Amino acid sequence: MRRGERSDDMRRNVAIVGIGMTPMKTRWRNLDRNELANMAIREALDDAGLAMTDIDEVTLSDIDYFTGVNNSIMWLADDLGAYMKNGVKYETGGTVGGSSCHAAIHHVAAAASDVVLASATMKIPNPPADSNIPIGAMAQAALSSGFHPVWERFCTIGAAGFFAILASAYVHQSGCTEEAAAACRVKAARNAQLNEKAHLKMPLTTEDVVNSPLLVWPLRLLHMCPTTEGSTAVIFASEEKAREITDKPVWVRDIVTIHSSQFYTTSLLMTGKDPMDSPASLPSLVKACEVLYGRNNINDPVEDLDVIEMYDPSTWAELIWMEDMGLCERGGAWRMVERGETEIEGRIPVNPSGGVVSTNPGTPSTMIRYIEVALQIRGEAGAHQIPGDVRRGVATGFGGTGWTPMVLLSRDLD
């Protein structure tokens, strides 16, 4: 891993050599969690041409509080292929699909292992049998319990509260219109329809979006991500192994993780005199980009990168994150989307997969971002493949109390 000016380069180069992903959908009624995890893992092994015995270690992303299990790596161990192997389970939030990838990358770079599998699965338990509660409500209740009961929960009911604060400040400060935000959602729907694994593949128009039910102004139902079930797996290998395993390794050039305060949402509300003056920004993403761009000589991400796949839990987040990532000046993202610059054929394609707003299994959501950039670099993204050369791309994650893991992937090592 090359790291610009820094003296402490990663000890060994690491590559993605295998990718597996189940189709993403509302419910997988016929499979349990272990089977779902195993399905993605088998696909990753097939992709790499490896057998389970070739895997040295397993890293798991999981959030037990969503799945009603304790210490889930125990039950999953057999189906992860962890029997008689080392393994570790991470739980950071929506970011966790990135956390387990970063752990796998650290293990390989440190020469703890040569080939490491990272796995993430979401399967939401049924609501009580005698109730009419939909599964989404159960997930939102679990999510809300993550926030501080005194200082945070009043303004962060599920995920919508947090994004409504950001979005209303963004509208106030940037002059973004409902129609412009809808254009961003319509782009996501168009891309998702080209992605056979995406969850929501609805054909959407601007009218559909602006007329969808209002959740918290200016946030509408179609601005928010769905609740999805599915599983992903990625196999990482050292340079030496990667060259043996595959002729299309995708190189991990840099990883950055930045977390932020547990009171991040409240601090948004308290920063200015008026919540409308609070910064429409994700500080952890700004910081992560500053570090990653600085270390890798990325002066203008629009020119220097070929694809960006970001974790957009809401359409509004995509617009705000674009500005945080330096793709345009403050307040300019919605105009950039209107000009079509972030389309698959645009200057800098953003979320060619359709993004989180089309597919959100939670635990695997960050890993899906990493996978999408890797597929684009391999040229294997199918109908949503970006035309032309895709040499370098960045993927981001999001979760917890406004946290960001980030990866820079490339086709070539030099």
Add this chain to the structure above:
Amino acid sequence: MDEKVAIIAVAQTRYGDMIKYNSEELAYMAIREVLQETGLSMGPAYEKGDYIDADIICHEHIYFEKPFSASLILDVSGGNLRPEEKVDGDGAVGVSEAVWQILSGDYETVLVVAECHELLTWRSDIESQVFDPFYLRPMGLDDITSAALQARRYMDKYGLKREQFAGVVVKNRANAMCNPYASEPAELTLDEVMGSRMLAYPLTELDMRPACDGACAMVLASERRAKELCENPVWITGIGGCYDGYYLGDRELADSKPLREAAQRAYEMAGISHPREELDVVEVSDNFSYQELMWCEGLGLCGPGEGGGLIDSGKTGRDGDIPVNPSGGAISGCPHTVVGMARIAEVALQLRGEAGERQIEGAGRGLAHAAMGPCGQFHQVMVLESG
């Protein structure tokens, strides 16, 4: 390992009833101590200086009844706008993750924190959730009942006696009399242990680790930084981790195959061929009395089924030739999630000559063991060395 990583500071809170402190306060008690000891601070992310480069929080979030529970202690761990990860498991696993982070070249100094308020939880309700909801959970399995199955199998296969299990409790609780961190030091007799309330035959209340609250923090550093920052670093020279299968019926509960495997990997890395002779101090995760004996067998300190003879011989006492759990072990009081990390902390203190009244003279190489999951489904073995 061609390049080394060291523990350069260790701190533990007292283990016991800490209900008057919230998670943040409890964690900070330990964190403040390691910051003061190393003189490091939480600097800007990914910048050089006398900073903690990153932190790892070890929480089992189900014990906090909230997802991304790391946020509870993130601010005092230095996670705000800085690199941080959260391991959902024992602090001992966090320590090995920190080793790999440092050896990867990403960071030079990493803070690891484990914290749990176990007294706020109803243990059995949480423990039973590790079992699958279709076949095992409806049987009412939890840590106690599954451990009782394992203890029975151990007695049946190798003829171990309840007296020998009780002998572990008597030894460890007495050792804890010299450990200011332990929550339940005691002078006990075999009869008192065997006569205490029966939980699930053959295990009594005193055969089990008592629940309590507490936190442990450590700073790990690369070889270069460790030598700059610390006069008596403790080097981590071997690590091995291994999972068994999940279903209890698939496993030979009386022989810990994954532990033998984990130990083998750690010994190989540390260049140990005769653990009994080459180790000066051993700390194992004795969540239940009999497990200390079973884990000693898995670590190769004696042959299969010889754990009973080992405790009878007195050689695992503080003055014996292979002291096991001089701290008093987890059975003298240590919170869930901290159990394995506290074993590492004790070995580090012993190797630094800072173990006070329970110091083992001349300890130069030690082993710390961690176990997670039903009947020890996962084991991690770490070899540590002084200077």
